[in-house]
Amino acid sequence: MTAQFVVVEGPNGVGKTTVARLVAARLDGVDGHPSLLTTEPTRSPLGDLLRQEEWSLHGRAFALALAADRADHVETVIIPALDAGMHVVSDRYVQSSMVLQRIDGLDLEEIWGYNQYVLQATCFYLEDRPEVIAGRLAGRRALTRLELAGNPQIELDYYRDARAFLAQPDHSWVQYSIDCSDRTPDDIASEILSLLAANTRMEG
Ligand SMILES: Nc1ncnc2c1ncn2[C@@H]1O[C@H](COP(=O)(O)OP(=O)(O)O)[C@@H](O)[C@H]1O
Numbered sequence: 462m463t464a465q466f467v468v469v470e471g472p473n474g475v476g477k478t479t480v481a482r483l484v485a486a487r488l489d490g491v492d493g494h495p496s497l498l499t500t501e502p503t504r505s506p507l508g509d510l511l512r513q514e515e516w517s518l519h520g521r522a523f524a525l526a527l528a529a530d531r532a533d534h535v536e537t538v539i540i541p542a543l544d545a546g547m548h549v550v551s552d553r554y555v556q557s558s559m560v561l562q563r564i565d566g567l568d569l570e571e572i573w574g575y576n577q578y579v580l581q582a583t584c585f586y587l588e589d590r591p592e593v594i595a596g597r598l599a600g601r602r603a604l605t606r607l608e609l610a611g612n613p614q615i616e617l618d619y620y621r622d623a624r625a626f627l628a629q630p631d632h633s634w635v636q637y638s639i640d641c642s643d644r645t646p647d648d649i650a651s652e653i654l655s656l657l658a659a660n661t662r663m664e665g
């Protein structure tokens with residue numbers, strides 16, 4: 462396969478970070494391409510600031526700052542890595558804004574307006590039973606502002622809206638929903654690798 466740009470999305474606590482790590486490790490070296498694991502907010506000074514200031518930045522201002530971090534991520538990390546022949550796996554991407562900034566009061570069209578310049582990715586939406594996700598969040602020491610403002614069911618519903626938005630003919634993103642219920646992270650990563658291989662065979 463050619464160098465892939467893969468995004469792992471889904472509600473807080475569904476297993477994105479765990480699965481993104483495994484997918485990046487399993488993609489490393491496939492068809493001669495090393496892999497890069499990355500995340501949003503990014504690990505840049507702006508991304509770190511966004512993590513710290515989540516309690517003081519709200520709504521439109523937070524959405525714009527996240528979009529700036531994402532634009533920088535695309536231009537300075539993702540595109541250069543793909544151009545250098547690397548597979549790129551991102552833990553969160555534009556869909557996180559289409560869900561979380563919506564919970565923070567913005568509508569989908571406004572959020573998309575700030576993010577319309579993003580590079581298209583192959584996207585995997587992790588889904589699980591809301592009560593399973595809620596149980597995992599209950600075990601976390603400190604919840605973020607948006608974890609407290611939303612809940613797993615709202616996030617699942619808004620992710621489905623984001624997926625439908627990006628499936629429209631103007632966008633036509635390649636997107637898959639992955640049912641994670643009662644499955645190990647390894648098993649979920651295997652399904653993602655299989656879907657990627659099948660998709661690149663279809664394209665090729
Ligand atoms: N498929 C799974 N089955 C059981 N536990 C999981 C699974 N995936 C992740 N976890 C656990 O759930 C918690 C949240 O996972 P994490 O990857 O941090 O989620 P997210 O990045 O979506 O918030 C972690 O403790 C992780 O070990």
Ligand SMILES: Cc1cn([C@H]2C[C@H](O)[C@@H](COP(=O)(O)OP(=O)(O)O)O2)c(=O)[nH]c1=O
Nearest residue numbers: 501502512527553557558561562605607608
């Ligand atoms: C990428 C992204 C993150 N966020 C929020 C979600 C979290 O509350 C916070 C940090 O994201 P999170 O995934 O929890 O990152 P980490 O585990 O590295 O701290 O940023 C948005 O509101 N919109 C976005 O588009």
